[in-house]
Amino acid sequence: MTAGHPDAGRPAPVAPPRGPAAPLHGGLWRRVPLPVLLAAGLLVLAVSAVLAIGVGAVAIPPGEVAGALWRAATGAPQHGPDDFIVVQLRLPRVIEAMTVGAGLAGAGTIVQAIVRNPIADPYVLGLSSGASLGAVTVITTLGIGFAGSLTLPLAAFAGAAGTGILVFLLARTRAGLAAGPLVMTGVAAGSLLSGVTSFLLLRGSADAAQDVMFWLLGSLSGAQWRLAAISGTLTGASLAVLLLRGHRLNILALGDESAAALGMRPGLARAGFFALAALLTGAAVSVAGAIGFIGLVMPNLARMLVGADSRRVIPFGALIGAVILLWADTAARTVLAPSEVPIGILTAFIGVPIFIAAVRTQPGALP
Amino acid sequence: MSGAVTFDEVTVAWKKTVALDRVSLAAPAGAFTALVGPNGSGKSTLLKTLYGVARPRSGTVSLDGTPLHKLSTTERARRIGVLAQDSPALSGYTAWEMIALGRTARLGPFARLSPRDHQAINQAIETAGCRPYVGRPLGTLSGGQRQRVLFARALAGEPDILLLDEPTNHLDPRHQLDLLDYAARCGKTVIAALHTLDLAAAYADHIHVLEAGRLAATGPPATTLTPQILRQVFTVDATVINDPATGRTRLLIGTHSAVQRPGNP
Numbered sequence: 278m279t280a281g282h283p284d285a286g287r288p289a290p291v292a293p294p295r296g297p298a299a300p301l302h303g304g305l306w307r308r309v310p311l312p313v314l315l316a317a318g319l320l321v322l323a324v325s326a327v328l329a330i331g332v333g334a335v336a337i338p339p340g341e342v343a344g345a346l347w348r349a350a351t352g353a354p355q356h357g358p359d360d361f362i363v364v365q366l367r368l369p370r371v372i373e374a375m376t377v378g379a380g381l382a383g384a385g386t387i388v389q390a391i392v393r394n395p396i397a398d399p400y401v402l403g404l405s406s407g408a409s410l411g412a413v414t415v416i417t418t419l420g421i422g423f424a425g426s427l428t429l430p431l432a433a434f435a436g437a438a439g440t441g442i443l444v445f446l447l448a449r450t451r452a453g454l455a456a457g458p459l460v461m462t463g464v465a466a467g468s469l470l471s472g473v474t475s476f477l478l479l480r481g482s483a484d485a486a487q488d489v490m491f492w493l494l495g496s497l498s499g500a501q502w503r504l505a506a507i508s509g510t511l512t513g514a515s516l517a518v519l520l521l522r523g524h525r526l527n528i529l530a531l532g533d534e535s536a537a538a539l540g541m542r543p544g545l546a547r548a549g550f551f552a553l554a555a556l557l558t559g560a561a562v563s564v565a566g567a568i569g570f571i572g573l574v575m576p577n578l579a580r581m582l583v584g585a586d587s588r589r590v591i592p593f594g595a596l597i598g599a600v601i602l603l604w605a606d607t608a609a610r611t612v613l614a615p616s617e618v619p620i621g622i623l624t625a626f627i628g629v630p631i632f633i634a635a636v637r638t639q640p641g642a643l644p
Numbered sequence: 645m646s647g648a649v650t651f652d653e654v655t656v657a658w659k660k661t662v663a664l665d666r667v668s669l670a671a672p673a674g675a676f677t678a679l680v681g682p683n684g685s686g687k688s689t690l691l692k693t694l695y696g697v698a699r700p701r702s703g704t705v706s707l708d709g710t711p712l713h714k715l716s717t718t719e720r721a722r723r724i725g726v727l728a729q730d731s732p733a734l735s736g737y738t739a740w741e742m743i744a745l746g747r748t749a750r751l752g753p754f755a756r757l758s759p760r761d762h763q764a765i766n767q768a769i770e771t772a773g774c775r776p777y778v779g780r781p782l783g784t785l786s787g788g789q790r791q792r793v794l795f796a797r798a799l800a801g802e803p804d805i806l807l808l809d810e811p812t813n814h815l816d817p818r819h820q821l822d823l824l825d826y827a828a829r830c831g832k833t834v835i836a837a838l839h840t841l842d843l844a845a846a847y848a849d850h851i852h853v854l855e856a857g858r859l860a861a862t863g864p865p866a867t868t869l870t871p872q873i874l875r876q877v878f879t880v881d882a883t884v885i886n887d888p889a890t891g892r893t894r895l896l897i898g899t900h901s902a903v904q905r906p907g908n909p
Contacts, residue, residue, distance in 0.1 A: 524751070527745065
């Protein structure tokens with residue numbers, strides 16, 4: 278169809294053609310190769326982790342922190358109390374923060390693609406309401422310590438997983454999961470479960486209500502190595518699977534007709550991605566409570582910066598989610614020390630200005 | 645030559661609404677077959693049964709004699725390229741990224757594009773005339789430019805069958821003619837649902853006229869796009885002309901009942 282076109286004579290760029298030197302309408306770093314982006318992101322994350330570990334009631338200089346981490350990694354003998362603070366007290370919390378941030382960003386990327394809506398997040402599908410109900414049921418009936426220190430995480434994870442299964446069973450059709458029924462069922466299930474949570478809260482004691490409120494707004498104050506290892510492994514494995522399936526997520530985001538035309542079974546693929554989103558959300562909310570904002574905003578921020586290709590959005594979104602949640606948690610445990618501020622409040626304080634700035638400078642990258 | 649499509653007594657229904665009623669037809673390999681018919685007559689449904697969105701309740705759709713349901717979804721997508729009517733979400737993809745998705749069924753597990761894939765994508769971009777705006781996000785393109793991007797995506801997979809559902813939607817006259825000219829000459833099996841009857845007459849080798857889910861007429865333009873059939877199926881008056889330059893049938897639609905204006909007898 279080039280005949281007669283005024284631009285027909287323009288020279289073609291050499292492969293790999295990301296397009297001619299047209300003005301960039303979206304994706305500030307769209308042309309930056311992914312390895313470069315990831316290397317830079319990992320560097321920022323590593324520096325952030327070392328700095329964040331040093332912050333606290335006992336301030337530890339970054340050099341000392343790095344030394345302590347090195348000794349722990351190589352198995353060298355520890356140097357006094359600072360090593361204990363770094364490795365046993367602050368490192369698990371930092372790992373949990375990074376894990377939760379990365380996991381929620383990954384889950385958000387999935388949900389926005391499978392329901393084809395950029396303002397969807399993992400909570401739209403009822404997953405966090407289920408986790409909250411699981412946690413609140415345990416807090417108001419059995420007590421926080423019923424099954425040891427993992428009681429609350431286990432209850433929350435069971436709640437999220439149970440809700441995921443329920444929503445899947447209610448929303449599925451003969452061809453698998455369709456976007457419309459999925460989001461409608463998820464929203465409805467979330468409302469119902471929130472209602473039950475509120476009811477339990479009203480019936481419970483004032484102490485239980487305080488515990489519940491703190492949990493609902495999100496906190497990593499219960500960080501411990503065992504939990505960090507479990508949720509880190511689960512999140513890492515889920516993100517790896519997601520990354521390998523990123524191309525299919527791109528296609529699913531086009532809609533079911535296009536996906537079928539390109540050789541995919543959209544109903545089946547959506548069900549698989551939904552399971553992955555439920556795993557990631559369950560792993561995140563079970564350690565940190567219902568932290569909002571990350572799952573909604575990180576995928577959009579990543580798209581504005583690196584373009585819409587899921588294979589770039591997934592790893593980059595996970596990295597910025599990890600960095601932002603790490604700093605939000607550092608602020609949560611320091612601004613009102615020795616008391617803690619719920620982290621959900623701080624993710625909004627830190628993330629919203631960054632997000633608004635991105636929306637204002639990169640409007641063309643928005644869907 | 646491969647790419648022959650046959651429908652044998654195919655019925656497609658959504659709940660109780662019958663969209664295709666025992667339709668039998670053939671689209672010969674390498675030929676341009678046009679589907680015409682009023683809105684809701686089953687043209688899109690017929691195309692959808694070929695790319696897996698609609699499933700026949702009874703009857704068989706075959707590709708070179710093989711029943712379609714025996715092919716894997718990937719194999720089917722390799723052989724059949726689709727320009728569908730649904731406008732994809734304004735997902736933030738650039739035109740180039742959207743066109744590259746057309747290679748999906750030919751990629752390995754990690755979906756990396758080889759030089760061969762880039763070559764096919766470039767060829768599709770040239771054929772569809774998308775080069776000037778290939779780096780821009782879809783959301784910044786006009787409807788016609790987006791339509792050409794989707795045409796390029798259908799070509800990028802190098803299928804031997806092209807399904808085009810209202811391919812001239814949003815296109816200016818130059819690009820309508822270019823697209824249909826390509827469809828008529830590309831050597832692939834082309835099945836296109838068209839509303840512009842005159843263009844169907846001018847370009848297609850075979851015409852299937854659908855009416856309420858059934859086949860009303862089938863054959864070359866000269867025997868299917870007759871005033872009688874157009875009157876019966878579309879309830880329009882038409883004048884048939886033989887284009888002396890090409891020897892092909894051309895149509896003037898609505899000439900008898902056009903509003904008579906004073907001074908324009």
